Amino acid sequence: MTTAGVAALAVPILHRWDELSGWGSPFAQPQLLSLITSRRNIRLLGKAYVQHFPNESNYNVLFGLLSDKQPNSKGIYESDTDLIRSRLKTKITADFKNEKTMVLEGWVLSITEARQCALYYLLQS
């Protein structure tokens, strides 16, 4: 799903992870990064990301970019946490292989994990 496609959705989408406010959501938890730096720093990285890419400053947009699947009728993208984590890990590795990386506040990150930081920031805001 493209950024434009998701942004075009007019209906507010509810997510199972709203009530977890971010950190519990595997989409908003960059796994390796979370083991080597603080949540505060991840939030700051996320803030920096959305400042660079204001068109992705929307958690529906970011969910869409991070998830391979369409939301179901209840607006839920995916529910299997382990599967999500595994798939994101593969996606991150592929980002590095394909040089889909960026330097964010000095961190050399994959685009996917940078978006995860952004999602965490938005969910925390």
Add this chain to the structure above:
Amino acid sequence: MHIDSRTLDNTSSITGDICIIGAGAAGISMALEWIDAPYKVILLEGGGFEVESRMQDLYRGKNIGQRYYPLHSSRLHYFGGTTGHWAGYCSLLDPIDFEKRRWVPHSGWPLSLADLTPYYNRAWEIVQLESHRFDLEYWLKKDPDLITLPLEDKKIWNKILQFSPPTRFGNHYRDAIKEAKNIHLYTYANVVDIVADESVAKINKVVTKNFEGKRLEVHARHFVLACGAIQNARMLLASRSQLPYGLGNENDLVGRYFMEHLEVTAADLLLPDDHSMKLYRTWVYGETKVRAELAITAESQKQHELLNGTMALTPKEQASTIASIDSFPEDAEATVKMWEEVEKQFRRAKHKEEKFRYSEFELFTRMEQSPNPLSRIQLTHESDELGVPLVSLDWKLNSLDKKSIRKSFELLGQEMGKAGIGRIHLREWLRDPGNEEWSSELGGGWHHMGTTRMANDPKEGVVDADCKIHGLDNLFVAGSSCFTTSGSANPTLSLIALSLRLSDHLKTRLSAEPIISLNVNQTLENYA
């Protein structure tokens, strides 16, 4: 044989076959090759056998460009030269260092790594290394605990460094030089002038002085400047009694292209798990025999148009809090004592077990500097106590230098991410690609290179591929001042190899030359 020039009669004159000016790593390495050869070798050393402040003052100069170490304490002016405070790092130049690279202006040596390899294979013993082997496979087989990081070797490779004990040439080779019957070592013989014949095509003599006012005239068939890059350039520029711009300087190249290694902490590496890092272990004085540093492959350098550089991993818990440029002593004697203290500290900690498993590292780079004609040594209007003009160093860097550091660490970050083992966090001064400023912690390795660079064309270099000064038949230069590019390798082993090559060349020349009697009845009338 050793002669203290202070004991000679004033206006003495000596004659030899070869005169080597400077008894540091280059000069002593060459002299060792001539022991018992059927030639008389004169080895001139300006200092004595101990570091002396008054002698070091002859090396004073001004830093007028990028912040740099004091010129009079980053070099040592005594028998043994700057090996007196050398850390012992040894590695090889890489093939790409010798190539003409489209993205590196003024790159391209007139020789290749293959030309130097036979001399590396002799140089390693002079600095007491364990082996002539620098290939990773050799060292991995020696120790099963040496494990490489799981990085793709087409982008990042493991460059091996070996560590000399370090060999203090002044102590280690003093007896061998003094006892050699055909090596005539003159201490306290500071060269103050190099005098050519009337057509300035050949050197007739050099003149030396000391604080005791004794002057010595040295005649030889061939002369070799081996005083280090700053002093080599200084002597050529200052020998201007016949040509106002000095010797070998018709194309205004002497002193230019001063290169150092850009040495600075550039990033941090954070791993979620400890890794066995024995292969990359931080340098422990007098004990580390070998370690690997991560380096950007030639393929990646070509793809991204980068200079050659390495990245050393230091566990954060062992990293120094003070950059070397901030802590380097002003006093040369203090630099020697500094290393003696390091050795003592090591001996006290020798039995402490090292765990080799770490998860957080500082990443320190040693990056090649791109050859820059504006980075240069020049004479000033001030003179030292012996009347030789002092120098200024205008160390200049450019955007390719900084871009190479930044991009190299980005590439390393990509490879770390690909391997899934950790993340790179660039230091603040590197984060903005549009920012040309350098970290205040940027230093060098006290590696002085390029001021009499090598090129086939005299419009591009001071010396030819045999280290002979263009336009002068019998004046040669030994050492890293001949380097066309700096590579990322610490220069000592390479400058020794190049000096050994020069030595072989001179032996070939001498054996082919007819013996000519020199006029030894000249006096120092012109220097009264």
